[in-house]
Amino acid sequence: MALRALDNTMPAAVEERPKKVAKVAAPAGAAAVKDASPGSGGKKKKKNDENSAPRATAAAGEQAVEYIPSEELEAAAQPKAKAAGLVAGLDSKDWIRACEALNDARRLAIHHSALLKPILEKVMLAIVKTMKSPRSAVLKTSIMACTDIFNSFGNLLSSVSDDTFDKLLLQLLLKASQDKRFVCEEAEKAMRAMAASMPPLPLLKKLKAYVHHANLRVRAKAAVSISHCAARMDIEAMKEFGMSALLQVAAELLNDRLPEAREAARSVVGSMHGAFAKEAAARGDEGEDAPSVAASWESLCSLSLPPISAQAVAKIAASQ
Numbered sequence: 001m002a003l004r005a006l007d008n009t010m011p012a013a014v015e016e017r018p019k020k021v022a023k024v025a026a027p028a029g030a031a032a033v034k035d036a037s038p039g040s041g042g043k044k045k046k047k048n049d050e051n052s053a054p055r056a057t058a059a060a061g062e063q064a065v066e067y068i069p070s071e072e073l074e075a076a077a078q079p080k081a082k083a084a085g086l087v088a089g090l091d092s093k094d095w096i097r098a099c100e101a102l103n104d105a106r107r108l109a110i111h112h113s114a115l116l117k118p119i120l121e122k123v124m125l126a127i128v129k130t131m132k133s134p135r136s137a138v139l140k141t142s143i144m145a146c147t148d149i150f151n152s153f154g155n156l157l158s159s160v161s162d163d164t165f166d167k168l169l170l171q172l173l174l175k176a177s178q179d180k181r182f183v184c185e186e187a188e189k190a191m192r193a194m195a196a197s198m199p200p201l202p203l204l205k206k207l208k209a210y211v212h213h214a215n216l217r218v219r220a221k222a223a224v225s226i227s228h229c230a231a232r233m234d235i236e237a238m239k240e241f242g243m244s245a246l247l248q249v250a251a252e253l254l255n256d257r258l259p260e261a262r263e264a265a266r267s268v269v270g271s272m273h274g275a276f277a278k279e280a281a282a283r284g285d286e287g288e289d290a291p292s293v294a295a296s297w298e299s300l301c302s303l304s305l306p307p308i309s310a311q312a313v314a315k316i317a318a319s320q
Helices: 028-035 056-064 079-084 084-090 095-112 112-129 138-155 164-174 181-197 201-211 218-232 235-241 243-254 257-280 291-304 307-319
Strands: none
Touching: 079 084, 079 095, 079 112, 084 095, 084 112, 095 112, 095 138, 112 138, 112 164, 138 164, 138 181, 164 181, 164 201, 164 218, 181 201, 181 218, 201 218, 201 235, 201 243, 218 243, 218 257, 235 243, 235 257, 243 257, 243 291, 243 307, 257 291, 257 307, 291 307
């Protein structure tokens, strides 16, 4: 074993591990200079300054979009130019520009409908496309545009093809069935405008197909629109559609799982019975022969429906 020298010298210094030095954050100005130094490769580091304003996000942009009520929309400054570029604006991938184009479509519908009518087919197809947008602002504004177009043009079926209207109707029913309340309410408003402005008979024929839709909510929203149509129909329009066919629609909706659809079905039965009784009164069947009106109604129900359904329909009419 080696012996240490017996002198007063200390043993050789052992290399010590470097001590950790606390990192001190550089001032903001110095950090900015360092980021801009040539050695940094021109790349700027992301700063997290609590005093700096947050960057605008897409959600913030959507909140900034103003939903203008129809009565506050002013006439377009250059309506012909707006009409010429409308379809291109609606097809834009820039969602803000699409919203602006949708508001232009609303202005044209309200104040310059003559300029919109020649291109209405293309405009409605473009609006249907915007109704599929994931942007809430685009979606809501597109539904508002539908409301204004319904109110301005009335019978939309006379201005666009059946295929275009079918696509529009489907989107409105789907949007009215959404969980997003503001979208659902706007779509319901558009469908009320549709039912109030269009002739009830052709619209009823379009809505009938949705009584068997797989989506419960779509069926319910279609049932509500059917009830609005029935409330505006006289007995002649009901006969043109088919009294038995309309009773069968109502009877089927009476057995629906959603209360909204069942309530709409009861409304349809009430409208039919009211028109039926009014016709009987006009023929002079009222008075001492009044029971024959009820008997005629029950006879119509029994001829059009299975016994259980006929009994349910007759019971609704008797309670009104």
